[in-house]
Amino acid sequence: MKRIVIFASGSGSNAENLIKFFHNSDNASVIQVLTNNPHAKVLERCRRLKTSALSFNRIAFSKSNDVLNILKIAQPDLIVLAGFLWKFPEFILREFENKVINIHPALLPKYGGKGMYGMHVHKAVVTNKETETGITIHYVNENYDEGAIIFQAKCEVETSDTAEDVAAKIHKLEMEHFPKVVDKLLYN
Ligand code: GAR
Numbered sequence: 001m002k003r004i005v006i007f008a009s010g011s012g013s014n015a016e017n018l019i020k021f022f023h024n025s026d027n028a029s030v031i032q033v034l035t036n037n038p039h040a041k042v043l044e045r046c047r048r049l050k051t052s053a054l055s056f057n058r059i060a061f062s063k064s065n066d067v068l069n070i071l072k073i074a075q076p077d078l079i080v081l082a083g084f085l086w087k088f089p090e091f092i093l094r095e096f097e098n099k100v101i102n103i104h105p106a107l108l109p110k111y112g113g114k115g116m117y118g119m120h121v122h123k124a125v126v127t128n129k130e131t132e133t134g135i136t137i138h139y140v141n142e143n144y145d146e147g148a149i150i151f152q153a154k155c156e157v158e159t160s161d162t163a164e165d166v167a168a169k170i171h172k173l174e175m176e177h178f179p180k181v182v183d184k185l186l187y188n
Helices: 013-023 041-048 058-062 066-074 090-095 118-127 163-185
Strands: 002-008 028-035 053-055 078-081 100-104 132-139 149-156
Touching (some): 013 028, 013 163, 028 041, 058 066, 078 163, 100 163, 149 163
Parallel strands (some): 002 028
16 A cells, blocks of 8 residues: 655645545555644644644744654655645755656746645746646655646636636646646556
8 A cells, every 4th residue: 555645734625625636546655744833724634634633833844853763764655745735844854856746837947846736836826927827746856846847737717817716727727636636646
């Protein structure tokens, strides 16, 4: 059984989708969710889905080995960042080379980097009158949104679309593709 650990900071709709997808799998399972936000809705979702979840602070994450040790014990085959907003420390990345991936709600390298997350991305896409946008699933390296791209999917942006309309289209793409890409990666 392959083991997946998810990091999330907010609502956790992607985390829930992944947990449910792998509930129906004989090959892999989400064994742990970790969050930097003790008030994140993802914790509520994990309670409902009977999935182990923990929250941590900056000291545990990047100023000590606490989160690293949790990961070492969990022995994940893949670490999935699903709406996780903190920069991933290099010393953890080094221990899990090519095993940490992220989903970004735009077609990287466009609309990436610090501060580009969630609705900020969709607002920028609409302001710049883009005709298309999409999702990017990529490996995580020491720079925000710059690791090698694994998968992208596109959608059209209509001139009448608001940032909320774009968010809904992106959400649909994420729900459809993310679990399948994660599943495929586990068997590479
Ligand atoms: C998702 O759209 C994800 O792509 C985005 O945050 C949202 C999290 O939603 N990630 C980023 O913007 C990372 N830079 P969720 O908490 O409902 O899964």
